[in-house]
Amino acid sequence: MLKTVFEKHLNILDYSLSSLWRRRLKNASVLLVFAGVIFLLASFQMVTQALTQLAKDSLENTPEITIQRMSAGRQEAIPLAYMDELSTIFGIQKVVPRIWGYYFDEANLANYTVMGLDVSAMPFGKKLNLALREGRFPEREGTGESVIGQSVYTAKDLKNRRVISFFRPDLSLKSFKVVGIFSSIVDLLTSDLIVMNIEDARDLFAIAPGFVTDLCVYVANPMEVDTIAKKIADRLSDTRVLTRSQIMKTYQVVFGWRSGFASVCLLTALAAFIILAWDKASGLSPEERREISILKILGWETTDVLAVRFWESFLVAALAFVIGCTFAYIHVAFFDATLFRPVLLGWSVIYPSFQLIPNISVDDLLLIFCFTVIPYLAATVIPAWRCAIVPADSAIR
Amino acid sequence: MRPVHLLLAIVFVLFVADTALFFHARIQRHQFYANKKILDITTAGLGLTDLCVSTEARYTRHPAVSDKIVPFMDHPGAIEHFPTGSFWAPAFP
Numbered sequence: 141m142l143k144t145v146f147e148k149h150l151n152i153l154d155y156s157l158s159s160l161w162r163r164r165l166k167n168a169s170v171l172l173v174f175a176g177v178i179f180l181l182a183s184f185q186m187v188t189q190a191l192t193q194l195a196k197d198s199l200e201n202t203p204e205i206t207i208q209r210m211s212a213g214r215q216e217a218i219p220l221a222y223m224d225e226l227s228t229i230f231g232i233q234k235v236v237p238r239i240w241g242y243y244f245d246e247a248n249l250a251n252y253t254v255m256g257l258d259v260s261a262m263p264f265g266k267k268l269n270l271a272l273r274e275g276r277f278p279e280r281e282g283t284g285e286s287v288i289g290q291s292v293y294t295a296k297d298l299k300n301r302r303v304i305s306f307f308r309p310d311l312s313l314k315s316f317k318v319v320g321i322f323s324s325i326v327d328l329l330t331s332d333l334i335v336m337n338i339e340d341a342r343d344l345f346a347i348a349p350g351f352v353t354d355l356c357v358y359v360a361n362p363m364e365v366d367t368i369a370k371k372i373a374d375r376l377s378d379t380r381v382l383t384r385s386q387i388m389k390t391y392q393v394v395f396g397w398r399s400g401f402a403s404v405c406l407l408t409a410l411a412a413f414i415i416l417a418w419d420k421a422s423g424l425s426p427e428e429r430r431e432i433s434i435l436k437i438l439g440w441e442t443t444d445v446l447a448v449r450f451w452e453s454f455l456v457a458a459l460a461f462v463i464g465c466t467f468a469y470i471h472v473a474f475f476d477a478t479l480f481r482p483v484l485l486g487w488s489v490i491y492p493s494f495q496l497i498p499n500i501s502v503d504d505l506l507l508i509f510c511f512t513v514i515p516y517l518a519a520t521v522i523p524a525w526r527c528a529i530v531p532a533d534s535a536i537r
Numbered sequence: 538m539r540p541v542h543l544l545l546a547i548v549f550v551l552f553v554a555d556t557a558l559f560f561h562a563r564i565q566r567h568q569f570y571a572n573k574k575i576l577d578i579t580t581a582g583l584g585l586t587d588l589c590v591s592t593e594a595r596y597t598r599h600p601a602v603s604d605k606i607v608p609f610m611d612h613p614g615a616i617e618h619f620p621t622g623s624f625w626a627p628a629f630p
Contacts, residue, residue: 150541157540195588197573199601201581206602213606238584242595251592253599259582268582271575289589325572326579331589332598354602356584380604387586387601394600455544462551469558473565486620488593497565 152444156451167452170417171460177413178464178512179471180479181406185508186472186498187480188395193499195391198329201263203236203356204365206382207372217351218379225375226357231368233360236261237352239341243306243334250295250489254306254334256341263358271330275320278337286340287320291331291490304334309346316340324493331492410512418519429530436532449524450517457513465508472498594619 160167207226209218223235240255259265259277268277278285286304288296296304302318322330342349359368365383373381432445471477476496477484485491579585591597596607597619604610608617 153544154540157544161540191588191590197569198576198588199580199586201577202586202601203584206584206586208602213604214610215604236584242598251598253589253592255583257584262584263581264578265582267578271579271582322579323575325575328588328590329576329579329585330583332592333583333589335583382586382602390601391588459547462555466551466555466558469562473558473561482620484621485591486593486597486622488591488621490592492589495565497569498562499566500562 149447152447153451156448156455159448160452160455167456171456171463173413173416174456174460174512174516175464175467177406177410178461178508179467181410181512182465182468182508183471183477183480184406185504186468186500187477187484187496189499189501189504190472190496192392192395193497194328194494195395196388199388199391202384202387204359204362204384205357205369205372206387207355207357207376208353208380208382209376209378210380211378215353215380217347217353218355220350220352222376222379223355226355226372229368229371229375231359231361231364233358234261236356236358237338237354238356239338239345239347239353241341241345241353243344245295248295248489250291251332252292252334252490253332254336254341254344256336256338256344258338259335262356269320271323271326272320273323275318277335278319278340280337283337283340284316285319286316286334286336287322288318288335289322289330289333290324290327291492292334293318293321295490306344308344314340314344327492328494332490407511410515414515414519417516418523428527432527432530433532436530442528445528446524449520449527453517453520453524457516461509461513464512465505469498469500472496591621593621597621 207218207222209216209222220237223237226232226235236257238255238257240253240257243252243254244250245252258280259268260280272287273290275287277287288298288304292304298304298318303315304318305313305315308314316334316336322333336344338352341347347353357368357372359365365385369381369383373379435445471479473496476494586601587599589598594608596603608619608622609615
């Protein structure tokens, strides 16, 4: 019994494949467009998942608490005197002040991130030389030294030169000796970065003595981070207190929302395609009408014709799904999502050369499948039914 | 040869290709984790909070330490105009 049913469906599958082959031009074009839509949708999903995973893996060691001072809704320099207030909170292990900001290079319209801090006071600070392609980190006491990211090195066209100059706010020039260049391994984190001594950063940005940009707080017991953050927010009411978990959460949301926004655009394309598929499938040509009526005269039942139409739609949709997802992976993994780079980078002049590692889970594939294959099958059900109920005598009428 | 056999051949080719890509992904991930210690040192040593993906605007370079209002802070009535701003969610610290 089971064998008979299997044999019957195998024959129906054979017939469906022959039928697809007979109208190969039409079916190939539908397959191509459908695979293209799935490719775009899957590529976006893979890019956003890869970036989310990358953020999750890379930002595990951000400061436990970051404190910024807010004034009139904007971030302002925070007084170093706040550190005295923090020292009274039990559980805080250490507080590291930082000065950081952006430097707009008018020569090549690039934005650099300039960061000044005492790296020896930071966790793993003494091991930071491992993140360099060449050179070392600036000495604690040494001034006029900096470490730059790969993109800064390229944008400034340094080649063998090891001196870079920036303008202070009063347009006087400040020169730095480049004592180190970040390795490409950490490009995703340091590409636009210029790291220097905190006093050099203060001089470059003309920040008043006794003020810094933010404070990095490290606590003895990680379980107490939220409690200590709340205490800090209570004591220093004009500050914004960011915890590591909030930063991690931001990155889960940022790319999730991004993919959602892009998905809306792509789903519009998918909807347009399904309307096209409906239109194509519902328009019964005289040849199709004759074919079905002949089949019915030969003894085929409506369910058999429906099965043929189902297999035809399913084969096109499933093949388009597999081909679309395969090429999406190739696009993201081997071509670094070239099609979406302009969207990702916008007007950025410098950007890292990071490699995306698609993070594909069964959930993602199922999501793409549900958004593409199932609507397509649903869109072709009614046309298939209309096709299957063609009366047997319509060919000879 | 029956058409089903041809279909099976196509499915087999796709299966082999996808299996190869699956292992490629695993190798890539393995290589990434081999360098993860250096990423950890960099993040911890510099206290970094953000990925350097887009450098065109402050709020896309450092979304984790930016306010959701930042894109509109340039002047009263300012509108957000950077291309990537359409795709980056505002940060909710």
